[in-house]
Amino acid sequence: MESDQVKNISDGTTSTDEVVSQDFVGSVEPVEPSDVASSVSMSTPQTNVAVGKGLDIGTANILTALRDADGGITIRRERNAFLDIDGDVHSRSMLTRLNVPYVVREDRMYVIGGAAFELANIFGRATRRPMHDGLISPAEVDALPMVQLIIQKTLGEPAVPNEPVYFSVPAESVDCDNNIIYHQGLFSGMLSKLGYAPTPMNEGHAVTFAELAAQDFTGIGISFGGGMVNCCVSYKTIPALTFSIARGGDWIDSNVGNVLGIPSSKATYLKEGGIDLRNPKGREEEAVVIYYRNLITYTLDNIKNRFVEGRDMPNFNEPVDIVCAGGTTMINGFIEVFREEFSKQKFPIPVSNIRLGEEPLNSVCKGCLVAAISSAD
Amino acid sequence: MSNEFHTDVRDELASRSTKTSVNELRDRGMKTVRVIRSSQILSLIESAVDRALVEHGLIPTDGDRAAVVASSQGFLRQMANGEQPMGGIDPEQQRRLLEAEAEAEALKHQLAEREAELSQAEARSAELDAELRVLHQRAEAAAPDTLLEELKALRSDIQGVATQPAGGPAGEGELNDKIADLGKELGKELARIGRKVGIAPAEEAPADMSALFNEVPELESNLDTVAPKETKGTDVEEALKRMKSLKGGN
Numbered sequence: 001m002e003s004d005q006v007k008n009i010s011d012g013t014t015s016t017d018e019v020v021s022q023d024f025v026g027s028v029e030p031v032e033p034s035d036v037a038s039s040v041s042m043s044t045p046q047t048n049v050a051v052g053k054g055l056d057i058g059t060a061n062i063l064t065a066l067r068d069a070d071g072g073i074t075i076r077r078e079r080n081a082f083l084d085i086d087g088d089v090h091s092r093s094m095l096t097r098l099n100v101p102y103v104v105r106e107d108r109m110y111v112i113g114g115a116a117f118e119l120a121n122i123f124g125r126a127t128r129r130p131m132h133d134g135l136i137s138p139a140e141v142d143a144l145p146m147v148q149l150i151i152q153k154t155l156g157e158p159a160v161p162n163e164p165v166y167f168s169v170p171a172e173s174v175d176c177d178n179n180i181i182y183h184q185g186l187f188s189g190m191l192s193k194l195g196y197a198p199t200p201m202n203e204g205h206a207v208t209f210a211e212l213a214a215q216d217f218t219g220i221g222i223s224f225g226g227g228m229v230n231c232c233v234s235y236k237t238i239p240a241l242t243f244s245i246a247r248g249g250d251w252i253d254s255n256v257g258n259v260l261g262i263p264s265s266k267a268t269y270l271k272e273g274g275i276d277l278r279n280p281k282g283r284e285e286e287a288v289v290i291y292y293r294n295l296i297t298y299t300l301d302n303i304k305n306r307f308v309e310g311r312d313m314p315n316f317n318e319p320v321d322i323v324c325a326g327g328t329t330m331i332n333g334f335i336e337v338f339r340e341e342f343s344k345q346k347f348p349i350p351v352s353n354i355r356l357g358e359e360p361l362n363s364v365c366k367g368c369l370v371a372a373i374s375s376a377d
Numbered sequence: 378m379s380n381e382f383h384t385d386v387r388d389e390l391a392s393r394s395t396k397t398s399v400n401e402l403r404d405r406g407m408k409t410v411r412v413i414r415s416s417q418i419l420s421l422i423e424s425a426v427d428r429a430l431v432e433h434g435l436i437p438t439d440g441d442r443a444a445v446v447a448s449s450q451g452f453l454r455q456m457a458n459g460e461q462p463m464g465g466i467d468p469e470q471q472r473r474l475l476e477a478e479a480e481a482e483a484l485k486h487q488l489a490e491r492e493a494e495l496s497q498a499e500a501r502s503a504e505l506d507a508e509l510r511v512l513h514q515r516a517e518a519a520a521p522d523t524l525l526e527e528l529k530a531l532r533s534d535i536q537g538v539a540t541q542p543a544g545g546p547a548g549e550g551e552l553n554d555k556i557a558d559l560g561k562e563l564g565k566e567l568a569r570i571g572r573k574v575g576i577a578p579a580e581e582a583p584a585d586m587s588a589l590f591n592e593v594p595e596l597e598s599n600l601d602t603v604a605p606k607e608t609k610g611t612d613v614e615e616a617l618k619r620m621k622s623l624k625g626g627n
Contacts, residue, residue, distance in 0.1 A: 065610060073610040096599045103598035114606075148590070149598070153605050189587035213616035216623065237623060362610050370613050374620045 051160050052376050053196075054368030055151070055167040056206070057187060059131045060226025060249060060327055062147075063362060064154040065369035073369065075362050076154040081127040082146045083116035084108050103149055110142070112150055126265055133246050134170035134203075134228035135183045148190055158195040164376050165196040166368035168203040170228050171242040174302055178246070199375065204232030205239045206367030211323040211357045213370075219321040220351075222299065223364055224328035226250050229299050233307075235314040245302055249328040252291040259287050277333035292331070296341045307348040319352035325363030329356055386422070387415035 054065040057080075064076040085091075087102070087109030095102050100115040111119055120127040130136065130143035130150075137143050155165070169184050184200045191198035207221030207230075217237040223230040226249040233241040249271070256267040260283070271288055280289045307313060324338060335356045342354060357363035402410060 065613075067613075071614060072612055075608045075610045076605045077608070078605060092599070096602060099603050101598070101600050101603045103596050103600065105596050145596075149596075149600065153600055153603075190590055192587045193590040209616060209620075210613070213619040216619065237620070358611055366610060366613055366616075370616045370620060373613075373617055374624070 051163045052369065052372030052374075053155060053163065053165045054206070054365040054370070054372055055155055055165055055191075056203075056365035056368060057131075057147075057151070057167055057169075058225050058327070058364070059129070059134055059228070061361070062150050062154050063365040064156070065362065065365040066156075067369065067373065073366065075359075075365065076156075077361070078112075078150050078154050079114040079117045079127075080131055080147065080150060081114075081116045081120075081129055082110050082112045082142070082150075083120050083125065083127050084110050084142075085119070101149075101153060103146075105142070105145065110146065112146060113153070121265060121269070126263065132227060133173075133176065133178065133250075134225065134230075134244065134248075135178055135180075136186055144186075151190065152194065155191075155194065155196075161195060162197040163195070164199065164372045165191055166199050166201045166206075166372040166375070167191060168206055168364050168368055169200040170230055171202050171204065171232070171244040173228070173244045173246050174306070176246040178244070199371070201368050201371055202232055202239060202242045203228075203230035203244075203364055204242055205234060206364045206371070207323055207325045207357065208232055208234040208239075209237070209367035209370045210363040211325065211367075212321060215321055218316070219323065220303070221363075221367075222303075222322065222324050222326075224248060224295075224299075224324060224326035225364075226327060229295070229326075229328075231299070231303055231306075233303075233313070235316075240314045241306055243302070243306055245299060247295055247298060248326075252288065252295060252328070255291050256284075256287045260284055271331065275331060277331060277337045279333070288331075289337075292334070293337060293341060295328075296338050297344075300342060300345050300347075304345060304348055316349055319350035321353045321355065322351055323355055323357055323363075325357035325360045327361050329360045386419045390415050390418070 052067070056063040056065075060080060062078050062080045065073050066076075067073050087095075087104070091109065092102065092104075095111065095115075098115075100111055100119075101113055102109055102111050104110070110116075116127050119125075128140060128142070128146075130140055130147035132139065136147065158165075167187055169180060169187070170178065172178065172180060188198045188200065203223045203225065204221045207223050208217050208219060211221060212219045212234065218235050219233075221232045221234060227246075228248050229245040231241075231243055231245075232239050249268075250264070253264040253267040253271060256262075256270065257264040260267070262270075267288075270284055275285050275288055277289050277292055280286045322342075324335060329335070335354065339354050342351070359366070
């Protein structure tokens with residue numbers, strides 16, 4: 001049963017995306033962090049590829065977007081999780097053969113990324129998460145070095161000294177106290193030490209950069225992440241309103257787990273196991289649908305309230321688009337249920353189109369990439 | 378009927394009047410006295426009653442006259458009893474009168490109590506009105522921005538005090554620590570209020586935490602040999618062009 005579920009997860013990760021394995025450091029020449037210079041060139045010396053990277057530091061996943069020589073983009077993704085295991089020399093060589101990343105720290109072996117998630121489910125354990133509710137977790141003592149390793153693994157070395165990297169940060173939350181300043185400062189410091197010129201970017205704002213180009217970056221971008229939902233109302237690239245809600249995919253998993261009497265990790269499997277929100281089958285799927293609908297309604301209520309309360313809000317002459325992105329939107333039927341719940345609301349501004357991002361999971365890192373390349377232009 | 382009342386009037390006058398001898402009157406210096414008959418008094422009463430009824434547009438009947446005369450008799454009786462109240466009232470009436478008086482007294486007492494309560498309620502109402510006016514004034518004066526500014530100033534003051542060197546006794550340092558804690562709590566509350574009212578918190582300088590990563594310990598890992606998973610994403614060329622055109626480029 002468990003192995004089947006693990007297989008599903010693995011298949012779900014790889015079947016929808018074309019996996020292209022290549023060397024971690026890529027074809028560009030690595031730059032030592034100590035080589036950081038103040039100037040930034042427009043392209044790498046070897047490939048003429050525009051510099052700049054986008055980094056989505058999410059509660060559930062860490063993703064990097066970088067531009068290829070052919071104009072396309074490459075996305076590197078890793079689960080933001082780790083698991084400590086008893087390891088010996090034999091285990092280490094086997095993990096390396098299986099392409100499972102690990103690190104040994106203070107005589108403990110830590111498996112990091114998606115492999116940790118899979119191993120945790122095989123051994124019936126819970127993964128350890130460096131982040132909670134969109135921010136670095138204060139409760140997880142090993143969080144910082146682990147998340148640093150995951151970022152290093154996905155981001156790689158800077159193509160040029162001081163290469164611009166835009167990284168996602170959550171907005172101030174409307175329903176919890178979240179210390180954005182510390183979180184932002186921490187990752188800025190980390191990325192600086194890796195040889196990058198870091199700039200924080202609001203997560204919802206990044207969605208508008210990735211998905212609303214045809215609307216001149218005007219509209220509402222919503223990132224449904226693992227730890228939070230981030231919203232941004234943007235007018236011609238300018239964020240008029242940003243805020244976050246301390247609910248997301250983890251909140252759904254936790255509540256589904258509670259009502260069904262199962263661990264959250266099992267609820268995650270259930271959620272990612274091909275449920276269609278429009279056609280739930282059985283009590284377990286009904287529970288998932290209930291919490292999804294609640295999350296969507298709660299988000300729409302908050303957007304509406306902020307429009308009513310907010311000052312200096314733009315007056316949109318034309319109806320605007322709402323774009324939903326993030327890993328939590330990838331469940332079947334999400335956007336249909338979102339439209340259904342939206343139709344029950346009396347929304348304060350005219351909306352022309354509600355849609356999913358082109359690549360919902362990649363939207364935030366792609367938006368950060370657009371910002372990073374544009375900043376270097 | 379007049380005769381009937383005449384007898385009554387005469388009896389009443391007889392019972393209520395005193396007899397005085399002529400000598401005694403003379404001793405008092407009186408030389409003449411006026412005398413009126415009881416029938417004349419009754420006649421006077423009847424005439425007065427008739428006049429009164431006519432003045433009110435009523436044609437007196439025998440019944441009316443009898444009722445008025447009876448009332449007048451009662452009046453005369455009471456007038457005569459003026460020197461010794463209750464003297465002429467029967468015990469049952471006296472008991473009822475006493476009860477009524479006691480009841481009236483109790484009602485008066487209750488009325489006084491109610492008036493006192495009403496007075497207190499009015500005073501409290503006035504106090505509440507005053508408080509409400511003050512609150513309204515504060516609410517009008519303290520718009521969210523102003524309130525936040527005041528709180529920020531207060532926080533700065535507290536933090537200023539907390540950062541002053543503790544040159545005094547040991548307790549002063551402890552006090553400063555507590556004030557610093559208070560300042561932190563106030564800062565949190567300030568941010569919370571800001572979020573509630575939709576106002577962005579004060580811009581703070583980004584914290585430089587790069588020192589945290591100055592000494593990265595050497596860790597054994599296989600990260601250099603394990604390739605990260607990569608996928609191809611859709612192009613962002615269109616977004617970059619739009620961005621450039623908005624920024625005033627080509």
